[in-house]
Amino acid sequence: MKTKECNKKVKRMFPEHQELIHKLRHDDPHFAKIFESHQELDKEIAQLELNPVNLINDDIDSLKRKKLKMKDEIYKILSQNAQAG
Template identity: 35%
Template sequence: MSVEHHDLVHEFPEHKERIRELKMSNAHFAKLFDEYHSLTREVELMEEEVHPTSTKTEESFKFKRVQLKDQLFAMLQGVPA
């Protein structure tokens, strides 16, 4: 089974430069970015069954990742938190 990658630049290629800028200049964005990518790596390992886990656990990780992605996207768009 092929696992789809969800790194932030892949998800929002049109915001590649803005992502780089915010990672360098905004500590909160950088923290959320790192957390998002950590969750993404863990979900990919679950999907590849390298880290077998329950469906419920995998879904909770995916839900948290979506929440982080929404926050990061809002920051990319300049929407106040």
């Protein structure tokens, strides 16, 4: 997946928290790591889904669940920081 496409996905993920995401990616190493891992996993899933043979692959479902857990953690951190800020 191209970086530009990935950036568009990120902007659509939590549009109300774009400034906070930018700040936390710069200031919070834990958040930055989770955020980057989420993006990398998204790219990996997209690549796997390009091959029709992989569409019935249980590994993709597992990766999607892992990505969703990361997204939940990202949202939790964003919510905590939004309330504190």
